[in-house]
Amino acid sequence: MRRLVAFGALAVALAACGSPQQAADLSTLSVRPSSPQSSESAPVPPSSAPLTTGQGTTATPVSGRCTAAVLAGSVQPGDAGAGNRYGKLVVTNNGAAPCTINGYSGLQLLDAAGNPLPTDLQRTPDPGPAPVMLVPGTAAAANLHWTVVPTGEEPVDRPCQAEAARAAAIPPDETQPMDVKWGLGPVCAGGKIEISAFYAA
Template sequence: MRRPLAATAAVGALAVVLSACGGGARPAANESSIGLAPPSSDATTSVAPVPPSSPATQPSATDQATAGPASNRCTAAVLAGEVRPADAAAGNRYAKLVVTNNGTTPCTLNGYSGLQLLDAAGQPVPTDLEREADPGPSRVVLPPKAQAAANLHWTVVATGDEPVERPCEPEAARAAAIPPDETQPMTLDWHFGPVCAGGRIVISAFYAA
């Protein structure tokens, strides 16, 4: 299922509609898991796990059990995000959505990011975001300069009625990602070509990186 997204100027306006909540997640096939729909902290679907890549060499994030006092939620205002390539095999592509806390105080992530592919003009590119349950949501506290990651998995093989003699879907140049339980997106570069199967991307919850 796809959800059209307006041009970049409209992303902020949509944030009012896309207010996130921490519970009551719906199945991956419905709109709560598509594109920039509200990311929540509960997984409701399970697909083939995407193995995480080796931990980054940045300072480690810690979970709430060792982090001390509760922290504020991580927002797009304090996070810097990027998509890092991982393994590729037999038409499958793997990557990690990595976020860094650029703020001066710890912040907390718990759950899934929203994600919408965009072309060079900021127009939406077909995106069908599906949550996986491994790893599922857990509270991750990011000290300043620490990182968290979410696994991404998609196919580059044309599916259904997608063309095989040209790109299966329009190619994205950027992506908009909303941290869990937030409404304002980060803008990320996308250098991975078209995403086939209608823009289907499987995403895990954030974990300490």
């Protein structure tokens, strides 16, 4: 009788160890089962492959994606020269738990009243998509590049486009935007902005 009870307990433990943790986005999180447990030890949740974190270290990923509800966004200016402008879209995890961001942000320039302005967002693989875990308080960034040189029928005696006051930035695989301040001047070439994927900042 004792052998039957022990066998039943072992079967339950092995079944628990073999259940993979569900991920919210299978394209960003690669889950692997944990090592088998002996009959004398309690089962533990499966571990996952380490991801890069906002602090440049590795950690066990969680299932949640970073959403606008937990992210604070800002646009930071970079170098300028020969009509080119550079900047970064920086997002910081202000939530209470880690989250994962992977891919490209959406971005729409807005005027002071919140009306959309011409925006032609173009993705560049510099760098390309890779999952980044943000523990609370850490950040990720995406590179931005645009021109202030009028093109086509854009005027040369005044700003080529209306200057944006703000921008709506949508985290990867999400639909709700973050409101970020722009204040970096007009974007010529019909609002063309090149954007990279997010990387650990």
